Amino acid sequence: MPTAYGFTAYGGPEVQRFLELPMPVPGPDELLVEVYAAGVNPVDWKVRAGQHRAFLPLDLPAVLGREAAGVVAAVGADVEGFAVGDPVFGASARGCGGYAHFALLTASSTAHKPDAVSWTDAAVLPVAAGTAHDGLAGLVPEAGETLLVLGIGGGVGVAAAQLARAAGVSVVGTAGAAKREFVESLGVGVIAYDSGDFDEQLRSALPKGADTVLDLVGGDALNTVSAVLPPGDRIRTVADPDTAARFQALPLSRSGSTEALAELARRVAQGQLDPQVHGVFRFEDAGAALHAVESGHPRGKVALVMRADR
Known part of the structure; x- marks a missing residue:
C-alpha cells in the first residue's frame, strides 16, 4: 500500500500523520501519477483546520496537498493527450492528495513537464x-x-x-x-x-x-x-x-487549465519565470514542511521531494 501524509480529523498539526492507503484508481478526467515532488501551500493547513470544508467536503482520513509533479502510472477513462510514462505536473484531483507516493491529478488541470524544468519547480506551479x-x-x-x-x-x-x-x-x-x-x-x-x-x-x-x-x-x-x-x-x-x-x-477566478500550466512551464524553461523554490524537504519531513508554511511566511515556495534521486 502506498504511503501518504494527511490528517485523520479536522484540527491542528496534532491530527497530521503518515497513512497507508489503498492505491488510488483514476476515474474520468484523472491521472494516477507516481509523485516525484509536491508543492506545500498555506491552503493545505487551512484544509486540515476545516476552514474549507463547506465547499471542499472530504472523507477522513484525507491526504494533504493540492499540487504535484511525477510520472503517469495509469490513465482514467476518456482521458486524451497523456500516456503511461509521461512526466507531468498538475492539480490534485478531488481537492487533495499530493503528499503521497502515488496521487490522482485532474487531467484537465495537468500539463506535460518539459525536460528543462525541475520536478520541484514544476510541482509548485499549479497553485501559486x-x-x-x-x-x-x-x-x-x-x-x-x-x-x-x-x-x-x-x-x-x-x-x-x-x-x-x-x-x-x-x-x-x-x-x-x-x-x-x-x-x-x-x-x-x-x-x-x-x-x-x-x-x-x-x-x-x-x-x-x-x-x-x-x-x-x-x-x-x-x-x-x-x-x-x-x-x-x-x-x-x-x-x-x-x-x-x-x-x-x-x-479573482481560476481556470487552472492545461494550456495555462503549459504556458507557465514554457516560461520557466525559457528563464522568464522563477518559481522561487527556497525550501525543499524530504517526504519523511512532510510535517516540518507544512509547519514552515503554517508558522509564518517563508521566502519563496516550499516543496516535498518523494525520491532521493529527484
Missing part, C-alpha cells in the same frame, strides 16, 4: 503561479501600465510580478518590510505596510494611481489603497463579495 496567471489574464495589463499587487511577497504575488514584468508592465506591491529586499530583487517597487508612513509611500510610488490591481490579501486591503484604485473592472480581488461590490471589483 496558476493563480497569478489567471488573475493577470482577467486584468490584461498592457506594456507601460502599472500593476499594483496587494500582498506581493507571497507565492502568487511573486509569480504575478515576474509574469507582468515580462510583459513590460511596471509593478508595485505591498509587503512586509522583512521581504523588501527579496521583492525589490524582482524589479518591483515595494510599499511596506509595517514600516514608515503607508499613505506617503503609496502616494510616492503611485502618484498617478494604478492602472490595474491584483488584491491577494482581501479583508480591508482595498480600502487602504482606495486613493489609487482604477475602475472596478480593472481590479481582481480575493475579498468577500460585499467588499468587492463596494469597489465594483471583480473576483
Whole structure:
C-alpha cells in the first residue's frame, strides 16, 4: 500500500500523520501519477483546520496537498493527450492528495513537464503561479501600465510580478518590510505596510494611481489603497463579495487549465519565470514542511521531494 501524509480529523498539526492507503484508481478526467515532488501551500493547513470544508467536503482520513509533479502510472477513462510514462505536473484531483507516493491529478488541470524544468519547480506551479496567471489574464495589463499587487511577497504575488514584468508592465506591491529586499530583487517597487508612513509611500510610488490591481490579501486591503484604485473592472480581488461590490471589483477566478500550466512551464524553461523554490524537504519531513508554511511566511515556495534521486 502506498504511503501518504494527511490528517485523520479536522484540527491542528496534532491530527497530521503518515497513512497507508489503498492505491488510488483514476476515474474520468484523472491521472494516477507516481509523485516525484509536491508543492506545500498555506491552503493545505487551512484544509486540515476545516476552514474549507463547506465547499471542499472530504472523507477522513484525507491526504494533504493540492499540487504535484511525477510520472503517469495509469490513465482514467476518456482521458486524451497523456500516456503511461509521461512526466507531468498538475492539480490534485478531488481537492487533495499530493503528499503521497502515488496521487490522482485532474487531467484537465495537468500539463506535460518539459525536460528543462525541475520536478520541484514544476510541482509548485499549479497553485501559486496558476493563480497569478489567471488573475493577470482577467486584468490584461498592457506594456507601460502599472500593476499594483496587494500582498506581493507571497507565492502568487511573486509569480504575478515576474509574469507582468515580462510583459513590460511596471509593478508595485505591498509587503512586509522583512521581504523588501527579496521583492525589490524582482524589479518591483515595494510599499511596506509595517514600516514608515503607508499613505506617503503609496502616494510616492503611485502618484498617478494604478492602472490595474491584483488584491491577494482581501479583508480591508482595498480600502487602504482606495486613493489609487482604477475602475472596478480593472481590479481582481480575493475579498468577500460585499467588499468587492463596494469597489465594483471583480473576483479573482481560476481556470487552472492545461494550456495555462503549459504556458507557465514554457516560461520557466525559457528563464522568464522563477518559481522561487527556497525550501525543499524530504517526504519523511512532510510535517516540518507544512509547519514552515503554517508558522509564518517563508521566502519563496516550499516543496516535498518523494525520491532521493529527484
